[in-house]
Amino acid sequence: MRIVYEDNHLIAVDKRVGDLVQGDQTGDIPLSEQLKAYLKKKYNKQGNVFLGVIHRLDRPVSGIVLFARTSKALVRMNRQFLERKPVKKYWAIVKNAPPKDHDMLTHYLMRNAKQNKSYAYDKPKGDAKKAVLEYTLVGVSDNFYLLEIQLYTGRHHQIRCQLAKIGCPIRGDLKYGFDRSNKDGGIDLVAGELRFLHPVKKEEIVLTADLPDEPLWNHFKQQLS
Secondary structure, X not given: OEEEEEOOOEEEEEEOOOOOOOOOOOOOOOHHHHHHHHHHXXXXXXXXXXXXXXXXXXXXXXXXXXXXXXXXXXXXXXXXXXXXXXXXEEEEEEOOOOOOOEEEEEEEEEEEOOOOEEEEEOOOOOOOEEEEEEEEEEEEOOOOEEEEEEEOOOOOOHHHHHHHHOOOOEOOOHHHOOOOOOOOOOOOEEEEEEEEEOOOOOOEEEEEOOOOOOHHHHHHHHHHO
């Protein structure tokens, strides 16, 4: 993990593919525990270290994850995320050209916990939750397309599910219809930028992730720059 921001109130990392944000049934050591150990050692803290999980990224996704170092920061950041004030920008490499170069997608997502998968519907259905994102086509290669995505709601597997719904499964994402996995077990979705108001200093913070150092990503980086 690469720490991209740290002060008395917050700490943020550029998560790698495969890293777990918060503990689950696998028993693997999550980033939250790794960061607690890092803070305990760095500041020579006695007893337990407080660390609040503000938001999560799926295990096969890389990019920016933000944690709170105080309960006050956690409460204030939770409120910001609940009110959808932070700006979350993602990049995804997809298999097929999207129907439009730019569009706002609205679907209703229903989560199947047993399958750990969400299903998208065009109209409200049962307890399905409204999911909204905006995408722009920003890069093209021989076989793939790069989309820049702004997320307006935070639903389970939202980007993966909504893009699959429009016929654009993310490269490596077997669960949502891509035909083969990536070598590292991840998918080509990066939480590339997070913009928010600092909970104490009240100034805008912009955190940026590194895009993967891999031939296809390197091709698209040239188109982004």
